Each structure stands twice: as C-alpha cells, then as structure tokens.
Amino acid sequence: MYLNFSTAEIDLSSKRIEIHQTPEQLVRKFLGGRGLNMYYLYKLLTKEMDPLSPDNPLIVGAGLLTGTPAPAASRTNFSAKSPESLIFADANVGGFFGAEMRHSGFDRLIITGKADSPVYLYLENGRIEIRDAEGLWGLNVNETQIKLREKLGSDIEVACIGRSGEHLVRFAAVLTGVKNTAGRGGLGAVMGSKNLKAIVAHGTRDIQLANAKQFLETLVELKDLLLTSKMVQTLGRVGTTILYDVSNVLGTVRTENSLKNAFDDSLLSSEFEKQADKMLSCFACPVHCRHRNKHGGEGPDYSTFGTLGAGCGVSGADVAADINNVCNDLGLDSSSAGTIISWAIELYQRGLITREQTGREYRFGDAELVKSLLHDITERRGFGNTLAESTRAVSLLGEETKDYVIAIKGLPQSDSHDVRYLVSFALGIAVAGRGADHLRNRPTLEILGLPPEALNRIYGTTIHPDPTAYETKEHLVYYHENIYAAVDTLGLCKFVCHGFNSPHMLDYDAFARLIEYGTGLELSKDDLMEIGKRIVDLERLINARLGVDGKYDTLPRRFFDDPAPLRVAKGHKIDREKFSQLLQRYYALRGWTTDGVPTEERRLELE
Secondary structure, three states: OOOOOEEEEEEOOOOEEEEEEOOHHHHHHHOOHHHHHHHHHHHHOOOOOOOOOOOOOEEEEEOOOOOOOOOOOOOEEEEEEOOOOOOEEEEEEOOOHHHHHHHOOOOEEEEEOOOOOOEEEEEEOOEEEEEEOOOOOOOOHHHHHHHHHHHHOOOOEEEEOOHHHHOOOOOEOEEEOOOEEEOOOOHHHHHHHOOEEEEEEEOOOOOOOOOHHHHHHHHHHHHHHHHOOHHHHHHHHHHHHHHHHHHHHHOOEOEOOOOEOOOOHHHOHHHHHOOEEEEEOOOOOOOOOEEEEOOOOEOOOHHHHHHHOHHHOOOOHHHHHHHHHHHHHHOEOHHHHHHHHHHHHHHHHHOOOOHHHHOOOOOOOOHHHHHHHHHHHHHOOOOHHHHOOHHHHHHHHOHHHHHHOOEEOOEEOOOOEOHHHOHHHHHHHHHOOOOOOOOOOOOHHHHHOOOHHHHHHHHOOOOOOOOOOOOOHHHHHHHHHHHHHHHHHHOOOHHHEOOOOOOOOEOHHHHHHHHHHHHOOOOOHHHHHHHHHHHHHHHHHHHHHOOOOHHHOOOOHHHHHOOOOOOOOOOOOOOHHHHHHHHHHHHHHHOEOOOOOEOHHHHHHHO
C-alpha cells in the first residue's frame, strides 16, 4: 500500500511541532481531505469552545489524490469551529497550494494555540518552521503573496489572510493565489485569532503511485472523457458564468436579497467573456474555468457576481469583476459578503436600520456602496463593524431583522439560486451540515431536462421530473450528498464529478480505479458510498454535540411565505407542510431519528 501520509500537529503557543504518520485504518475509513478533517474535528470540538480562542483547531487537509496527476486533483479542506455559524466550518479550495503542501511532505496540519506575535508557517520537504511575519501583518492578500515570493522565491505556494482575517471579521476567508478561496465559515478569522498570517509550502518530493502505468493509462482515458463533454468545453470558455444564463431564464437568481428572483442581461456569460483576458486552471485540471479578468484579478464565478452583483442589485460585468477583485484582495468570503450587504440594504429600506446608524443611504444598485462596505467591514469601521459580525449581528440589530437574512444554521446562503422553484435545491440547502450551502448536495441534474428513465437509472429509483414536486426529492439530495462527500475526500474538483453539472463526468467506478492505481487501496462503489455516508453522519454528530439538530433544517422565512414574482418561477414558494414531510422522508432514508440526527447505534459504530 502507498498510504504513507504525514500529519503535523502544531501548537503555536508552545511552538511545539509533532509529525507522525496518519494511521492506515483512518485513511481506509475516511481517505483524506474533508473526511479525515471531520474525524479530527469530531475528536477535538466542544460546545463550550470559543471559535476565536487558541483551543479551536484549524485543520488543513489535502485530498487523498491531491497533487497526483488525477484530473483536477487540486483540492484542500480547511476546517475548524466557525466564528460565523458557531457550528463546524469546512471550506474546500483549489489552486496549487494543496498539491505543493503534499509535495512538501505533508497531507494534514492540525494547528492549535496562538502565537505571541504574527507568524507564518513554512513547510518544506518534511520540515516545518514557525517564522516571524514581520512586514506582512497589515497587508491584504495580493501584497502578502508578493512579499512572500520576493523573500522566498517564486516557486512557493501560499495560503494567507488579508486584513479582514486580522480584524476577526466573522466571514474572513483564507486565499491561495488571488482568487482561490476557502471561504465558508470564517476560517480567515480563525487564522487571525491565532496570529497566523500565512502558510507557505515549498516541496520537491514526488508522490509515489502504486501502479504508475495503469494510473497514467486511466488518466488519459478519463481526460479524453472529460474533454469531449460539452459542459467542460463550455466551462473552459466562459466559466461558471454560464449558470447565470440558465438560472435567470427560469427566475431562480437571488436578486436584491431575494425580493426578486431575476435580474438584467448585463451579467450574462457573453458579457463576462468581454472582461476576460484568458481562462486559467488549477493544478492538474483539464477544465480551466477561471477567468483572468482585465481588472487585475481572477474571476468572478457565479456565486460571487450573483451575491455581490444581482443580490445587491448591481449591474454590469465590468463592475462585478471589479467588486470581485476588491473582495478577494481583502480576504472576504464573497457569498457571505454579498448576502450580508444585501440584507443590510433591505433593512435600511424597511426602516429597521437608519441613516443615523449607517452614516449614509443604503440602496440596491449602488456599486460604490457595495465596494465601500467591503472596506468598512474589513476595517470594522462604522456600521461595517456591525456587518462584520455576519448573522451574529441579529443580536445587535433586533430579532425582527432575522426574518430578512438569507441564511440557515447561521451561515448565509453560498450560491445565487432562489430555491422557491427548485424543491430539491431547497431541501439541499436546508439539510447541508455546514449551513446554507449548495456545494454539499446540489442536485443539478434535475433541471437539465433529462428524460425520466435517465433520472431513474442514475438514482436507482423513480424520480419525479417536475422541479416543483416534493415526491422523491429526498433521493436526489441523498445521492448527491454521498458522492460529493466522497469527492471531497479525494481532493478532486466537483466540476469533474458525476452529477454536479452533467451526468457524463467521473463516477464512483472512475474514483475506485484512481484510488487503486494511485494508492493500492481497493474500494468498491459501495465502499465509496459508505465513506460518503460516514462523513455526512459524522458532521451531523458534530453539530448535534454543538446543540444543532433537525429543527435547524429549515429555510429563510421568505422562501416559505413570499411567492417568486418573476419568470417561470412566478408564483412558486415552498409549502411548509410538504417540506416538513419531505424532511422526514430524507431523515428516514439516512437512517436518522425524526429529530434529524444519527441514531445512538450509528454513533457507537462510527466511534
């Protein structure tokens, strides 16, 4: 077996560093990435733990295949207790950092404590140093990386925070490169609370493959499959902006804090093509879905221009690209930033906050307001200090403001989809373990117009083809949750995963072959499905320990009470009673209790 994975435990308070081999039994059970991160979080998190205290463990875990030539094997998971939601945070990021971390000799870092003064970690070929971050603290993301490359050479990879992380903004992110963002849950604030400015990786170690010949033969086959996919070809030309085109026609774009469900044509993919110099890729990726834009940055993707553009009523691809660059350089999670700013604008318009509090007028469509608030939030300046608290700001602004924030389990919705027309999407964001998030279980295949027999073949059961129907939708979410969890353990991007955007991508059989030829570990489709289920169950147990169970599997009030006003989705909303019944069917399919948590028998089995 080629399962020689190294975990480093780093205590910044004592400067103690211990490096050990990850037990093979754990690798077999959880593989890597999100899986092993959740295992360690389950061991370490407590309900009483303050997310911004030295005790909160920041876990950085590369996927099982990250850094190998496997298609899109670039991904790394950052995990901790969330300062934003107060449940677990887990953010998945691409780029080149994860591959470099593995080539430097490490698969996982477990970071605790707090340094006496700002530091960064330097990883190189089996050794780790805690170095003084003098001259870096106070810089934003781009300048931090430039300074580190000037000092250490151009062949390093950096994961760092901007000033928002230093100022403990509850939705501060960790960035690698100028765009790749471990955004969800405020992990940049966790780094900032530890006085940890950056993690730098530099490595020349090869990752040994169990059977290099068969691995490379399989790689050629799978890349040919991907490159003939129309979806891959489209993503490689226009990126995720294509998702806006489809969603806007249906009327499933969150617009002006979901007061509306469609926007104008200035954010169509054809408009973003005009803003791009070229398309870029992450490590080992054949898709190259990232724009290098003409405004000095990369992106935006659909979630970013959806929340900071349409969500705030801001028109124009050029304007959206500019706002995207500002958000990334400040080190903020764009999904939370856009959702929180649009929430504040609606509160102002409703008179629930006043000009006396904000210092200026808040209105939808004001691009300069959005950019100004990004800076104010980062610096915790003026009303930006309140918005920097994300959903925690409800306690400062009054309970009546809670009805207007588009968030679940304390986490603002990650993507731009208005789910009032998409019942399976609604179930997905409601039950997602880390909060309102599409990357955990988005069942995209339902809206592609596939014939019923194709849906039935994919899911192994009869699926109602109407996206507004409640019957059978538990099977969609269940299936996608399991396969996405498995993908996150491997370090592969979901854009090459079966079901995320297309049925013609890499499936469990492809994963099993890559695992066997890469590591020697033989796993069946059923084994991989069970690993996915194990991770989803473990995340539920973490949240249950923190006091979050099925009563939090709900939706923002607006999605229940206010019908969508525009386009195909016009008149649709989520029916509370039918949704409640759907939830119970989902729990039963998962084998959970009616309270939405794994049974005691399952807990004992996992432990």
